[in-house]
Amino acid sequence: MSMSHTIIVIFGGQSGEHEVSLVSAQSVLKAIDQSRFNVQTIGISKEGKWYWGIDPRKWEESGSIVDSNAMQVTLVHDPSAPRFISLSKTDLPNQGKFDLIFPILHGPFGEDGTIQGLFEMANAPYVGSGVLGGSLxxxxxxxxxxxxxxxxPMAKSITVLRSQYKTDAEPILYRIETELGYPCFIKPANLGSSVGISKASNREELKASIELASCYDRKLVIEENIxxxxxxxxxxxxxxxxxxxxxxxxxxxxxxxxxxxxxxxxxxxxxxxxxxxxxxxxxxxxxxxxxxxxxxxxxxxxxxxxxxxxxxxxxxxxxxxxxxxxxxxxxxxxxxxxxxxxxxxxxxxxxxxxxxxxxxxxxxx
Structure with missing residues (x-):
């Protein structure tokens, strides 16, 4: 590949793994061969806004505070010419055109197939799994x-909806105790990097763990301890x-x-x-x-x-x-x-x- 290939590295995002993404992006940007690729960056804030030219290291150090001069951009959904444009009408390098997006995004709205669907609709090439692979x-x-x-082969598990637990917790707790026993692990179904995951060794810990996981997802997975x-x-x-x-x-x-x-x-x-x-x-x-x-x-x-x-x-x-x-x-x-x-x-x-x-x-x- 020649230097003419423009790679857009996207990081940050709205999930609980925002900070992890910033650290991951720093490593990838350090490793990518910038003598062969024209590398541009886009940082997605916790509010979901996209900013061009963000330095993930500086963003991490500042607590992801967006500089007032940061250029907010959006992806143009033109399958014949996918590109980014500045919302302030400022010119972007190479008119915002690119050859590939490298989304270093972990968790919801980044790794779960949602942003991949956005890229597919825009006819934009990208690294990683597609909509189905990401969501599954x-x-x-x-x-x-x-x-x-x-x-x-997998550990035994039970899936619980947050709404079910709030409506009638007792039978759910009893089922977990009888089918899985203690200790057990309580996980939000749609999250990564072990965010919101707890290990429970008794009923009080189980209830607290379910409450914690419920903050991150409507669906919880409880697994036996292996x-x-x-x-x-x-x-x-x-x-x-x-x-x-x-x-x-x-x-x-x-x-x-x-x-x-x-x-x-x-x-x-x-x-x-x-x-x-x-x-x-x-x-x-x-x-x-x-x-x-x-x-x-x-x-x-x-x-x-x-x-x-x-x-x-x-x-x-x-x-x-x-x-x-x-x-x-x-x-x-x-x-x-x-x-x-x-x-x-x-x-x-x-x-x-x-x-x-x-x-x-x-x-x-």
């Missing part, structure tokens, strides 16, 4: 449904995906929560994970199977539990995993033989390939 990968309840169909090693595998590709070597997480906290992932350096990553060759092959096979089950594209990280008797349970898939300096996804590929800069280059290539393939179809008679 984000919704833990629907993710489990397609994983079950694919024959992937005692095992936390293993992650990175997947890269489109229709012929490949799996990386597995890595193991030794969390600084009771489980790998938000603080352990992004703030507490006491957590340790073992790459590659010390596992038997047979277990490694099974994990890689299951990771690819999970990727294909949700119809992911480009990249994903699949999380597992491996018990002492070598039973494997799929925990979840992340279709836009973290890219921070301590994130597992780029570290796994680096250990597999693909350094960070090459990884970013491959993701750009995969995004363009997917776009070309999708456009090679008819959507009307």
């Amino acid at each position: 990968g984000m919704d833990k309840d629907r993710m489990k449904a397609v994983f079950s169909t694919a024959g992937l 005692v095992g090693r936390e293993i992650e595998v990175a997947v890269l590709g489109n229709e012929s995906p490949e799996a990386s070597v597995p890595g193991e997480i030794l969390p600084a906290h009771d489980f790998y929560d938000y603080e352990a992932k992004y703030l507490d350096t006491g957590s340790r990553l073992l790459i590659p994970a010390p596992l038997e060759e047979k277990t490694i092959k099974e994990l890689q096979t299951m990771a690819v199977k999970a990727f294909q089950a949700v119809e992911a594209s480009g990249l994903s990280r699949v999380d597992f539990f491996v018990t002492t008797d070598q039973k494997i349970y799929v925990n979840e898939i992340n279709t836009m995993p973290g890219f921070t300096q301590i994130s597992m996804y780029p570290k796994l590929w680096d250990a597999t033989g693909i350094p960070y800069t090459e990884l970013v280059d491959r993701l750009i290539t995969l995004g363009l390939e997917r776009y070309k393939d999708l456009r090679n179809r008819r959507i009307s008679r």
